Amino acid sequence: MFALSEPSNAIRNFVRDWAIEKDMPFFNARSQEGWLRTLMIRVASTGEVLVVIQFKEEHAEAREALLKELDEKFPEITTLQYVINTKQNDTIYDQDIITYSGPGFIEEAMPKYSGAGELRFKIGPKSFYQTNPEQAYELYKVALDMAEIKNDELVFDLYTGTGTIALFMAEQAREVVGIELIPEAIEDAKLNAANNRVENATFYAGDMKEVFTAEFIAKHGKPDVLITDPPRDGMHGDVVALLLELEIPRMVYVSCNSATQARDLGLLAEKYEVKQSRAVDMFPQTHHIENVVQLVLKA
Ligand SMILES: C[S@@+](CC[C@H](N)C(=O)[O-])C[C@H]1O[C@@H](n2cnc3c(N)ncnc32)[C@H](O)[C@@H]1O
Numbered sequence: 001m002f003a004l005s006e007p008s009n010a011i012r013n014f015v016r017d018w019a020i021e022k023d024m025p026f027f028n029a030r031s032q033e034g035w036l037r038t039l040m041i042r043v044a045s046t047g048e049v050l051v052v053i054q055f056k057e058e059h060a061e062a063r064e065a066l067l068k069e070l071d072e073k074f075p076e077i078t079t080l081q082y083v084i085n086t087k088q089n090d091t092i093y094d095q096d097i098i099t100y101s102g103p104g105f106i107e108e109a110m111p112k113y114s115g116a117g118e119l120r121f122k123i124g125p126k127s128f129y130q131t132n133p134e135q136a137y138e139l140y141k142v143a144l145d146m147a148e149i150k151n152d153e154l155v156f157d158l159y160t161g162t163g164t165i166a167l168f169m170a171e172q173a174r175e176v177v178g179i180e181l182i183p184e185a186i187e188d189a190k191l192n193a194a195n196n197r198v199e200n201a202t203f204y205a206g207d208m209k210e211v212f213t214a215e216f217i218a219k220h221g222k223p224d225v226l227i228t229d230p231p232r233d234g235m236h237g238d239v240v241a242l243l244l245e246l247e248i249p250r251m252v253y254v255s256c257n258s259a260t261q262a263r264d265l266g267l268l269a270e271k272y273e274v275k276q277s278r279a280v281d282m283f284p285q286t287h288h289i290e291n292v293v294q295l296v297l298k299a
Pocket residue numbers: 128129130158159160161162163164165179180181182185206207208209229230231232256
């Protein structure tokens with residue numbers, strides 16, 4: 001059930017064999033030599049497949065040949081994209097992503113918390129989405145159970161990605177506010193809200209420590225409940241400091257890195273008490289987990 005979804009293996013094996021046969025070299029990060037850099041394959045629960053190939057430099061003829069063969073051999077691929085990245089590092093967030101075929105995004109579907117219908121999420125190549133969609137649903141249910149949202153409450157979703165947690169919880173809340181670094185992800189979050197007819201969600205793009213500030217709270221109100229789901233580095237010290245200052249009645253901290261979560265919880269312990277903690281097996285057969293913690297303001 002939790003094996004890598006096909007056609008992922010077939011695609012990566014095809015690209016590897018193609019490169020060996022055509023004598024097109026794989027990129028070596030240490031020597032910075034080679035051509036084929038990274039291959040990203042995302043298979044959505046809707047069956048849509050997004051493939052992004054990253055090349056170190058442009059070899060138009062070879063690139064065109066590879067993309068054409070891939071496109072023809074795998075009709076399952078709904079969006080095929082590529083990046084020419086001449087930088088030293090592999091990150092594609094600051095790169096132009098060129099669409100070879102398809103609409104340039106995939107759609108995920110997730111049942112609603114209420115069980116009535118589903119939410120659809122548009123996901124572009126630069127947007128975060130949980131790697132294991134079935135377990136993402138389990139994770140979000142645990143997070144929402146711990147959030148104990150009432151329908152007159154204002155909820156913040158920090159590090160919202162494409163707005164998935166915010167939209168999942170919007171049905172329970174008066175209003176939700178999502179904040180996220182990647183502007184393209186926030187564009188997707190806004191579209192996802194409109195496509196799912198969610199009218200009580202607003203989204204803001206920017207670095208958390210610069211957007212989530214006392215001024216932001218003065219403008220948008222103090223949340224009754226806050227969900228935070230930071231990247232592996234955990235939360236910036238300024239963000240933790242504001243959470244201590246704000247004294248929010250309930251918070252839920254979702255983390256894929258227990259070490260940084262423990263560090264942040266240690267800092268938050270000055271004002272907040274851990275009431276519940278539950279791990280979700282998001283990455284089966286690895287030592288990684290998602291851990292969800294409910295925090296309440298100390299009396
Ligand atoms: C673990 S993901 C969570 C995404 C979302 N909650 C979900 O479940 O799909 C962390 C998110 O934090 C964003 N992020 C990373 N650094 C950030 C920063 N400094 N400020 C705001 N968002 C940041 C990433 O782009 C990513 O979307």
